[in-house]
């Protein structure tokens with residue numbers, strides 16, 4: 001390892017850095033000759049000063065470096081990547097492992113004590129374990145922590161190796177606890193894999209901290225805040241709520257950003273004893289703790305209350321640009337400097353000039369959205385290279401509830417624009433003809449109810465079985481089998497109630513609702529079917545009518561819930577009776593009989 005002996009390297013580093021390096025060194029190495037030599041170097045380094053190149057004109061010392069290892073990602077989070085995709089740098093523009101390590105070494109010798117690997121998605125970078133191992137070798141020079149921010153999709157199997165190689169801090173990005181919403185927000189499946197990674201991380205004693213990053217977006221996942229808080233009850237985790245930030249192409253709008261203060265209000269109402277906890281030095285998150293909870297909460301208020309005055313971070317993009325502020329589009333290529341043969345001293349001069357150019361603070365919330373910057377996924381500016389547009393994801397092999405997952409981004413078209421639509425239209429189809437959810441954010445919650453009904457027509461034998469009016473002691477095996485499933489009506493009633501509660505998971509663009517009551521009845525009937533519709537065997541003479549009434553206090557109606565209850569109830573009757581009624585049964589006449597509340601007023605279906 002060659003060390004540059006420029007003047008700053010030879011003078012004394014602050015006592016803090018020196019002590020910390022030595023402590024780490026003694027904890028993490030055996031006393032081999034190499035280790036002794038490293039210890040000596042560490043001691044020399046401990047006498048060195050923080051490089052002026054990393055101190056800006058506002059006296060901020062930059063001891064934290066975030067290194068993006070790749071522009072690629074295995075998710076397509078809408079807030080991070082524009083829906084039209086991003087343009088990838090050609091492979092040879094991306095820093096090689098050796099270049100990453102050379103720069104990391106230089107930064108650490110200049111005073112950086114924390115390195116965080118990010119992306120794109122760092123776990124998709126080949127040789128990540130080797131990069132972590134080589135970074136770990138920088139500890140004797142003063143590196144204290146190696147962190148990684150990852151989406152956790154491809155993490156759980158390799159995490160132990162990363163930790164063994166030196167990873168100490170893990171930030172996992174997970175914005176929702178609902179697998180369906182996960183696919184909407186990330187445009188990809190994988191919720192289970194992330195939860196698995198979280199479990200592995202929480203059971204890894206080698207990690208000094210595990211944090212969960214939650215970008216909160218109004219109308220999407222803000223209703224889950226208290227569920228995330230619950231995670232901290234018995235898990236040693238810090239859940240950090242991040243304000244939604246604007247980047248090129250991510251359809252940011254102030255109305256979709258939930259200020260941290262609002263979240264804190266919501267949490268305080270549920271947990272009045274919540275208290276402020278000490279922040280980590282230079283941490284971007286304001287920490288809070290609920291007494292009795294194992295974990296803690298953090299708020300990253302980059303938009304409403306930025307933390308520029310204590311900003312200590314620099315970013316290195318995957319293609320080797322140094323970026324001194326997340327919101328500043330200015331970049332300087334260290335890659336080009338290295339490839340033209342620059343010495344460490346020359347590189348440090350370039351870094352120093354970039355750091356000197358850092359603004360006191362980034363633009364405020366009122367005007368930050370006009371800033372043109374890279375999409376977040378690439379922070380870690382490339383000029384458009386049309387031949388290398390990364391398109392939206394290919395359809396995964398298995399189909400999902402929504403059928404074509406490529407439609408998911410378009411759900412946001414409507415959500416992302418204010419509505420000036422003609423009134424006669426399909427509410428779930430946006431002006432561009434694509435599916436969308438209705439934005440109910442500005443509606444008032446009112447009392448609503450809906451009653452739906454439907455029938456299943458069954459043969460007489462099945463009718464007798466259900467009503468007990470036939471041969472109760474029948475030895476017919478199929479009848480015994482049908483009976484063994486239990487009371488048809490009771491099972492169907494429960495199924496209807498359970499199905500009703502899951503409506504928003506089954507019907508893609510339905511909102512989840514807080515239902516206050518579901519009442520389901522199943523009534524056997526004879527001769528209700530119009531004679532003209534009887535089939536040859538008279539199979540339609542017997543039926544079971546299912547009626548469901550659902551009530552809620554909410555912003556949207558509960559007709560879908562009532563219809564789902566009836567459908568699931570009738571399907572369950574089918575399932576219970578299929579052994580005796582085979583395929584003779586018929587389900588039909590599923591209707592909304594009555595509804596109250598909402599803008600469209602009350603409604604009762606005529607005869």
Ligand code: SAM
Pocket residue numbers: 073079080118119120121122149150151171172173213214215242243244245246247250376377
């Ligand atoms: N792929 C990795 C991941 O998902 O964690 C690392 C890269 S990602 C760009 C790093 C972090 O930035 C994630 O926690 C993500 O949630 C956050 N992020 C991305 N876009 C954002 C935005 N528009 N506003 C706030 N946070 C954002």
